[in-house]
Amino acid sequence: MGPVKLKAGQFQDIDSFHKGSGDATIYRNPNGSHLLRRENSEVTTGPDLHVILSPWEGPQGIGGRLKTQIHVNLGKLKGNFGTQNYEIPPEVDIEIHNTVTIYCVPFHVIFSVAALEVAS
Numbered sequence: 018m019g020p021v022k023l024k025a026g027q028f029q030d031i032d033s034f035h036k037g038s039g040d041a042t043i044y045r046n047p048n049g050s051h052l053l054r055r056e057n058s059e060v061t062t063g064p065d066l067h068v069i070l071s072p073w074e075g076p077q078g079i080g081g082r083l084k085t086q087i088h089v090n091l092g093k094l095k096g097n098f099g100t101q102n103y104e105i106p107p108e109v110d111i112e113i114h115n116t117v118t119i120y121c122v123p124f125h126v127i128f129s130v131a132a133l134e135v136a137s
Contacts, residue, residue, distance in 0.1 A: 066122075
């Protein structure tokens, strides 16, 4: 048996300068581990972009919370185009995370957000 799709969403632009598109999907692997996969993705180039999981519903719920509130940083963006996988640490509760955000760490700017929904 292969990976099971748990949650999925599509990246959207934040404004006319910070843009992103593509799919975000969280999978459970046969060994019980989880990963986030970005597919068909594109995001505006920026300094020190990271991939963030957070419990907020969509971009309007995030605001400046990434600076001070609970979230999970999955690491540096591996590329502005294409498909990438990001391991999700085993202690992360997938059920509470509803958003994947591409975030510029030094300037505290959100570039793109994908609101996640339970996969059917």
